[in-house]
Amino acid sequence: MAFHHAQYASSLNQSLAELNGDINVSFEFFPPATPEMETLLWNSIQRLQPLQPKFVSVTYGANSGVRDRTHGVIERIQKETDLVAAPHLTLVDASDEELLQLAKHYWNSGIRNIVALRGDLPEGSPKPTRFAADLVRLLRSVADFDISVAAYPEVHPEAANAQADLVNLKRKIDAGANRAITQFFFDIEAYLRFRDRCVAAGIDVEIVPGILPVTNFKQLKRFAGMTNVNLPGWLHQQFEGLDEDPSTRSLVGASVAIDMVKVLSREGVKDFHFYTLNRAELTYAICHILGVRPKASAAE
Template identity: 90%
Template sequence: MAFHHAQHSHSLNQSLSELNGDINVSFEFFPPSTPEMEQILWNSIRRLEPLNPKFVSVTYGANSGVRDRTHGVIERIQQETNLVAAPHLTLVDASDEELLELAKHYWKSGIRDIVALRGDLPAGSPKPTRFAVDLVRLLRSVADFDISVAAYPEVHPDAANAQADLINLKRKIDAGASRAITQFFFDVESYLRFRDRCVAAGIDVEIVPGILPVTNFTQLKRFAGMTNVSLPSWLHKQFDGLENDAGTRQLVGANVAIDMVKVLSREGVKDFHFYTLNRAELTYAICHTLGVRPKAV
């Protein structure tokens, strides 16, 4: 048996050490609604800043109060950190004129990166007449922004079918988007199949996997139900019995995310986008394990 282990020792050790930091990361935050949440957000931003992400994005709500908070976070990131700030921008609840003004304001204030989304429709809304592709075109008409758009390995809940969803993504890329960031997922095969279909459809930009480190499985089930994301049976088993054990949930969640990134990295993925939920601990630990470390001074 010792001989058998010796034969495999190289591959075993290699699998533990193969991720040596040659990957790119980006992080998503959301605007805080209370002073306590603001403190948590800024602690997280400060903790993750030394990892030198490609950019950090800040989500955007459909009502003006949340929009203002988004702008406030973006401006403070720009003024107080070395991070590249990428605001989310949506069509919901804003006219083309308002969006043009906002895009011009962002460009003048030094913002070069934007995440362009249609946005979630308020309950009872009529069918949308404007889509993310229209927002990409609008942004391109203002300036040469670096634009990220959303992709859905398990199909957008509003899409007629997977092919229609893929055609819509190609339109967004053809209109001038630089990359697609996926909805979070846990079925790695679904991402890899989706990436193959993107290549076959002539989509030639990076399809960046969105990674959601899980600490609260009950909350995750609610998120997944709203976004058409399947939760594999193995994931249910991982969190089974941990409802009242937050510490172990953290370890399990980190382990799941690290395993996913290792598999995806072996498949040639170089860029990863982390949905931090404004908490740094798990994302920092995952990045550290993957070899993404602060630069030595």
């Protein structure tokens, strides 16, 4: 038995030592709808700021009220923090002319990073005629933005098949996107296979895994149902019986996400994007384990 223990210990030591490499992280937030959520958001931003993420993105509501809140959060991040703010931009509810104006406005107000998405179609919409690749081209025509686009390791719910989805991603990259960020996933094999297929298709940008630290499994099942994400049997087992036990759920969620990032980093992943759901605790802990920590100030 001693040999097995030693082997396990050395592999754990090795995998944690490897993590002290050059890891980049980015965080996603959403615009708050209530004063309580606003407080939570800004507390989270303050907590995560010292980790010096590559950028922080703010999601985009399709209706104009939420859209204004998105702009408000972006502007405040720019004014009050040292963070690089990246607004989400969708084209489903705006004409090319409006998008050009908005892109120019963003560029002139110092915003260089954008997450470019087609956006969810409203109920009963006709088939779309403009796609995320068109938005990437439009942004490129305005200025030299740093553009992230979405990728779907388990295939976009509206795609005809996996190959068609991959072709669509290649269009977005060929149009000038700098990186792809994946939909959240828990099937690590699916991500790794997808990454290989991207390379084989000539997609030569980073395929950044989107990591969702889970605390609310019921809510996750709803998300996953809408987005075509497979929740493996082991994940159901981990959260079984914890519906009324949020503190244990939180520990389980951290453990799951930490295991995932360890495996991914051993597979050569150096960039991670965290869907924070405006909460800092789990994301902060996972970053700490990845070796992403506040930089000591020169005075110390």
